[in-house]
Amino acid sequence: DIQMTQSPSTLSASVGDRVTITCRASRSLGVWLAWYQQRPGKAPELLIYDASILEAGVPSRFSGSGSGTEFTLTISSLQPDDFATYYCQQYSDYSTFGQGTRVEIK
């Protein structure tokens, strides 16, 4: 099994802040990594796939980078809608998700 570790688990930030979330894999994924956003009581929504490709309709303030075992999701200027939980997902070998990063209001 490929283990996915996200950090931090919780992040406190303010509107307008630049936010970075990290996801580390237990072995190399190439670029086979996606990011999802989940709001309370809702299903996850795809933000980024193949490590850095923005899903259609997702605001450009979201970006992804990385390859191999270390990946980052960056929100360039946090908006009120962005306070949510974010998950990474590897799909190099079956599929596993990170444990999530909750972005809360500071």
Add this chain to the structure above:
Amino acid sequence: QVQLQESGPGLVKPSETLSLTCTVSDYSISSDYYWGWIRQTPGKGLEWIASTYRSEITFYNPSLKSRLSMSVDTSKNQFSLNLGPVTAADTAIYHCARRRMSGSVFDYWGPGILVTVSS
């Protein structure tokens, strides 16, 4: 806009079989996508369960494989999951979702159904 909706019992007894159905609207499940199940618990987070392509190709999570089966009913535009025998550890919110052919990302999800395993 693809819509998915899970249905099934919200309560299942230990050692019985959990059966869920996902109804897909505004999109044919015979098209070139996989269809899958993911569950979510506070303790383990998101866990991929299985994905199938027209029942021709099905991938199961190795840790659950011995208890799993998936099927597709193209006439009803539905796909289903059977998991059993269940224990309390299978209590979760179960989501169905559409998975892309190239790259196993899930681009449309159902809202999820809470299934509790309890006597």
